[in-house]
Amino acid sequence: MTDRQQIFDSVAAQIAPFNKKGVELTEATSFAGDLEWDSLTVMDFVAAIEDEFDIIITMNMQAEIETIGQLVDAVAKLKAA
């Protein structure tokens, strides 16, 4: 399994408790559009991801992240830094 796939799987596991509608998770799944998360859910989820990977995703970065694929890319980059 590639590093990227591992990150994707970890992200998917973190999404699960917030995925109330049981939306299927792909690279293109969007947080606002598909998962229909509000700003409070996003806050809780980002905190969970930060703790899972021991990284910081600043609000500036969050503004650029719309899909799961983009989040996985951001996590990979931040972990490598």
Add this chain to the structure above:
Amino acid sequence: MTDAAETATDTRTPAEVADARDLFSKFDPLIAEREALLATGVRDPFAIVMDEVKSPTQAVIKGKDTILLGTYNYMGMTFDPDVVAAGKKALDEFGAGTTGSRVLNGTYQGHKEVEDALKDFYGTSGAMVFSTGYQANLGMISTLAGKGDYVVLDADSHASIYDGCFLGDAEIVRFRHNSVEDLDKRLGRLPADAQKLVVLEGVYSMLGDVAPLPDMVAAVRKHPNCMILVDEAHGMGFFGANGRGVYEEQGVEKDVDFVVGTFSKSVGTVGGFCVSNHPKFEVLRLVCRPYVFTASLPPSVVATAATSIRKLMHAGEKRAHLWKNSQRLHKGLTDLGFKLGTETPQSAIIAVILTDQTQAVAMWQALLELGLYVNMARPPATPAGTFLLRCSLCAEHSDEQVGQIIGMFEAAGKATGAIG
């Protein structure tokens, strides 16, 4: 159909073209939600008009005498005779307004006097007065933290703190509300050599809970290159031996670099400020855009603020009565079966948590019809998507009024089914 055909032009409004969109289309869900709510016959919680204001605790709304329990007028200074007289005198002597920026023609003797009053009140070497509390946060945060710096803030921070972040160029990092561990962890993940501004609030205004400042300050001091700003908007006047705020009461004055506050709560007028002992503090007057590019406060306002601040230095009895009111209302509402934002009374704010918008509005309207005004608050302003009726007590609420307030909550709660 092309996109162009679906777009309203400046000569054809959306109403004339089916499904047309313009810049207002994004507000359609909110408009629909409000229309649906108001169609049920309730009064609009966000369109109250005070026809007469009789005292810090009483107004007339639609002809009805109403007790005010949602004004943040904690110390009841709005009608203090000395405060009002100072305003009238300044209005006569200096006119209605300054028509200018603090750094150009907008600094009068009164602006210096209110800054001197703040320095005396807070025991600091520097004080800077802004036109509102909102602008004080906007200015301080956006100016202190620049490109490459970090602002670290509590997730439940007031909108003015968030907006200060968005106005500036710094990186923005949030931690979970009042979590010392979360703050510590996030600071530990940031580059050690980067400059960081940690923004905390003494009292969080939605639930009325107080920050554990000593623990938070200790966590911050484990990390290099951090400065601490505490917003005491809801703490000034009420907390601490000198009424400086929660940071004074909790004994962390030496560890706080900047205190931001407002004149629109305990002080009883309008305006904002920051106080600090930093030796270079004065330079902010030249580089802080929300300070420079706006008109200064009118002479009457700064005169009322200066008089009120000096009186608040000796307001121990008022503080004691306000605490008594807060404790009594908290106990009264708890005994009636209401769910409150805090288990114990922590501040002069008591938040009643309701299940949904319908119940919150019904309860709010029932109280208003009984003669009690409280604030209704809803997401996204509230934490965890809750619907709140927020009560803020005043030192001028009499024992009798607090008894009436509890009685009205009982009647409204039973009428709306909010309590059994």
